[in-house]
Amino acid sequence: MTWSHIIHNTRSGTCIGCSPCGIAPEIAPENAPEIAPEIPTENIPNTYIAMISKMNPVTKPFLPLLLILLLGLMTSGCKAAELPAKTGKLGELDPPKQEFRGAWLTTVVNLDWPVSYDQPVGEQKADAIAMLDSLKDIGINAVLFQVRGESDAFYASAYDPWSHWLTGEQGRAPDPFYDPLSFMVREAHNRGMELHAWINPYRVERRKGMYPLAGSNISRREPGWILEFASRPGEYYTMLNPGMPEVRDYVTNVVVDIIRRYDVDGIHFDDYFYPYSPVTDEDSLTWLRHHSGIEDIEDWRRFNVNELVAQVHDSIQAIAPHVTFGISPFAIRKNSDVGTNAFEGYYRLYADGLAWLEQRTIDYINPQLYFELEHPRAPYAPLLEYWARVARENERHMYAGLAPYRIFPPNDWSLDQALDQLRLNIANGHVQGNIFFRTEHLIANPKGYTDVLRNELYRYPALTPSLPWKSQDRPLPVERISASWSDDGRVILTWARPDPARATIQPDARETYAEAARYAVYRLDMPPAEFAEMRTVMEQGGGSPTITGPAIYPQNMVDVTGQRQFVDRWSGDKTHAVYIVTAISHNSIESHAMSVWTWMDDDGFHYKVR
Incomplete structure (x- = not known):
C-alpha cells in the first residue's frame, strides 16, 4: 500500500527518478513504486471541482460536468484537471444509505497494530478495541484486517506460522493465547462493521533475513516453491512461485481455511502479485514445465495470476457465497488505458484488473488511486473514471483506494486536494465507496480530513453496498x-x-x-x-x-x-x-x-x- 517511490516510465523499467517515502526505506512495508511529481507541491495550482448541491450523486446536472472534465483530461495528454471553484460544503450532500466505507488495518512492520511485536496481549486487545471504536465513530463500516502479510498468520492457521509481527518470533503463539482474527471479527461485528481478511497471496519475505523464519514456514517446507529477486543492492525479496499449480492450490487452501473457520465478510488481496522489482528469468524453468500452451512468458505470468484469482473466487462461491472477494491493484493497469505515462501493473506486476472484471472473478475492484488531481503523469480523475467505467460495464463494484497518509509530510497534500478527490468520486456516480490507507493515518485526522468525513460525508451510518449478483433474500424481522x-x-x-x-x-x-x-x-x-x-x-x-x-x-x-x-x-x-x-x-x-x-x-x- 505505501510505496517506495522508484519511477519507471516504460515497459523496460528504466528508472527516471525518486522521491522520499513516508516510511524509511529499511522498514517500508509495501514496495510499490510511486510516480514523483516533477514540480513542488506548493506550486501546484489550487483548483477544485464544483460543489454538488444537496441531491443524489448521480443527479443529471453533474454528469455532463464530469463527462466534459474527463473528456478534456483524456484528450489533452492526460494533463492536470482544471476544476471550477467550490460553492459549498460536503455536508450539504445527502450521504447514501449504502456505501462502502473501508479502512486498511495494517499489521506488517507493526504499522497500525499491534504497536510492537512485544506488546502484552492485554494491551494489544485494548488498542484494537480503541481503533475499532475510533473507526466506528468516523463512520467506517468495513475493516480490512491484514492477517497474512508474509506467508504468516494473525490467526491459528493450519498452513502458515504465527506472525513475527505479532509475537516477535515467527511460529510462536500469543501468550496468553488468543486468536487475533477471531477477536477482530467478534469486535467488529459487535459494532456493526464488516471484517474482511486481507492477505498477501505470494509474499514470503519483504526483505530476506530480516528475522528468522519458523521451520513451519512454507519456504522451509517447500523450498522449491520459492522465487527470489534482488530488491536493492544486497537485499532480496522472496515469494511463492505463481507459475506452480501447487502454489495456487496452497494459497486457495489458505483462503478456504479462513472462510470455513472464521465469520469473515470478505477476502481481500492487495497489489502484490509478481514483485515490483523487475522480473527477468527467475521463473523460466517453471514456464517450461507448466506453460499451459502459452508461448509468451509475460502472458503466462498474467495467466498464473488470473488462474489463482479464479480459483479463489470459485472456492468462495462453493463454500461461503455470501463472502465478498475483492482486489486492490496498482492504479495504472496500462498507460494506454487513459494516457498516463508511468509504471504499469499489467507489464510489471502481471496484474490485469480488467481481466478479473471481465471474467467476473471478483466482486469489486479497489484501485490504489494515490495520485494528485494535477499529477503530470498520472492525474487522479482519468484513473478514477477508467476503473469506475470498466467495473460498471462488467457489473461489478468499484471502491476507490484513497491515501490520507499523503496529507502528512513528506507529501504534505493540502486538505483541499484530498477532499476534491472525494468530490470527484461522488460526482462520478458509479463509485460505490472508498477504502482509506491506513487506519492510523485516518484516526490521526490529518489537517481535519477525518473531521470532514465524520461530520459531513459520513454523518449518518451506512450499510455496505448490496451486490446484485449475490443473494437477494431478506431476513425475517426482529x-x-x-x-x-x-x-x-x-x-x-x-x-x-x-x-x-x-x-x-x-x-x-x-x-x-x-x-x-x-x-x-x-x-x-x-x-x-x-x-x-x-x-x-x-x-x-x-x-x-x-x-x-x-x-x-x-x-x-x-x-x-x-x-x-x-x-x-x-x-x-x-x-x-x-x-x-x-x-x-x-x-x-x-x-x-x-x-x-x-x-x-x-x-x-x-x-x-x-
Missing part, C-alpha cells in the same frame, strides 16, 4: 422487541434474533430467508403535536401507524450494530421518539421494519410495538 427507561435518562431497546420457528410474521413458504448479520436502528423525531395525534389513535384502539419506506431513509439511521440492543440518551426536554429496527443480511438486504413508539408523560415511560 423478534420480541421492547423498550425500557433507565434512571439516568436513557432509552434501552432490546430485541431477539429472527427465528422462523417463533416468527410473529408468518414466513412465506414460497420464500427463503437470509441470516441476520447485523441490525439497523432508525429514529424519528416527530413534532410533539403530530406524535400526540398518533398516540391518541393508538390509545383509542386504532393500533400503531404503519411505518413506510421514507421512515428508513439514511438521515433517520442512528446506528448499525451487531448486538441486539440499542441505547439512546434523551436530552432533558425530550419526551418521545419512534424507533425502527430492521435485520440486515450479509448482502445488506433489510427485513421488514419493526417500530417502537416511546414516550414519557406524568405516569412515566411507555412504549408500544408495531
Whole structure:
C-alpha cells in the first residue's frame, strides 16, 4: 500500500527518478513504486471541482460536468484537471444509505497494530478495541484486517506460522493465547462493521533475513516453491512461485481455511502479485514445465495470476457465497488505458484488473488511486473514471483506494486536494465507496480530513453496498422487541434474533430467508403535536401507524450494530421518539421494519410495538 517511490516510465523499467517515502526505506512495508511529481507541491495550482448541491450523486446536472472534465483530461495528454471553484460544503450532500466505507488495518512492520511485536496481549486487545471504536465513530463500516502479510498468520492457521509481527518470533503463539482474527471479527461485528481478511497471496519475505523464519514456514517446507529477486543492492525479496499449480492450490487452501473457520465478510488481496522489482528469468524453468500452451512468458505470468484469482473466487462461491472477494491493484493497469505515462501493473506486476472484471472473478475492484488531481503523469480523475467505467460495464463494484497518509509530510497534500478527490468520486456516480490507507493515518485526522468525513460525508451510518449478483433474500424481522427507561435518562431497546420457528410474521413458504448479520436502528423525531395525534389513535384502539419506506431513509439511521440492543440518551426536554429496527443480511438486504413508539408523560415511560 505505501510505496517506495522508484519511477519507471516504460515497459523496460528504466528508472527516471525518486522521491522520499513516508516510511524509511529499511522498514517500508509495501514496495510499490510511486510516480514523483516533477514540480513542488506548493506550486501546484489550487483548483477544485464544483460543489454538488444537496441531491443524489448521480443527479443529471453533474454528469455532463464530469463527462466534459474527463473528456478534456483524456484528450489533452492526460494533463492536470482544471476544476471550477467550490460553492459549498460536503455536508450539504445527502450521504447514501449504502456505501462502502473501508479502512486498511495494517499489521506488517507493526504499522497500525499491534504497536510492537512485544506488546502484552492485554494491551494489544485494548488498542484494537480503541481503533475499532475510533473507526466506528468516523463512520467506517468495513475493516480490512491484514492477517497474512508474509506467508504468516494473525490467526491459528493450519498452513502458515504465527506472525513475527505479532509475537516477535515467527511460529510462536500469543501468550496468553488468543486468536487475533477471531477477536477482530467478534469486535467488529459487535459494532456493526464488516471484517474482511486481507492477505498477501505470494509474499514470503519483504526483505530476506530480516528475522528468522519458523521451520513451519512454507519456504522451509517447500523450498522449491520459492522465487527470489534482488530488491536493492544486497537485499532480496522472496515469494511463492505463481507459475506452480501447487502454489495456487496452497494459497486457495489458505483462503478456504479462513472462510470455513472464521465469520469473515470478505477476502481481500492487495497489489502484490509478481514483485515490483523487475522480473527477468527467475521463473523460466517453471514456464517450461507448466506453460499451459502459452508461448509468451509475460502472458503466462498474467495467466498464473488470473488462474489463482479464479480459483479463489470459485472456492468462495462453493463454500461461503455470501463472502465478498475483492482486489486492490496498482492504479495504472496500462498507460494506454487513459494516457498516463508511468509504471504499469499489467507489464510489471502481471496484474490485469480488467481481466478479473471481465471474467467476473471478483466482486469489486479497489484501485490504489494515490495520485494528485494535477499529477503530470498520472492525474487522479482519468484513473478514477477508467476503473469506475470498466467495473460498471462488467457489473461489478468499484471502491476507490484513497491515501490520507499523503496529507502528512513528506507529501504534505493540502486538505483541499484530498477532499476534491472525494468530490470527484461522488460526482462520478458509479463509485460505490472508498477504502482509506491506513487506519492510523485516518484516526490521526490529518489537517481535519477525518473531521470532514465524520461530520459531513459520513454523518449518518451506512450499510455496505448490496451486490446484485449475490443473494437477494431478506431476513425475517426482529423478534420480541421492547423498550425500557433507565434512571439516568436513557432509552434501552432490546430485541431477539429472527427465528422462523417463533416468527410473529408468518414466513412465506414460497420464500427463503437470509441470516441476520447485523441490525439497523432508525429514529424519528416527530413534532410533539403530530406524535400526540398518533398516540391518541393508538390509545383509542386504532393500533400503531404503519411505518413506510421514507421512515428508513439514511438521515433517520442512528446506528448499525451487531448486538441486539440499542441505547439512546434523551436530552432533558425530550419526551418521545419512534424507533425502527430492521435485520440486515450479509448482502445488506433489510427485513421488514419493526417500530417502537416511546414516550414519557406524568405516569412515566411507555412504549408500544408495531
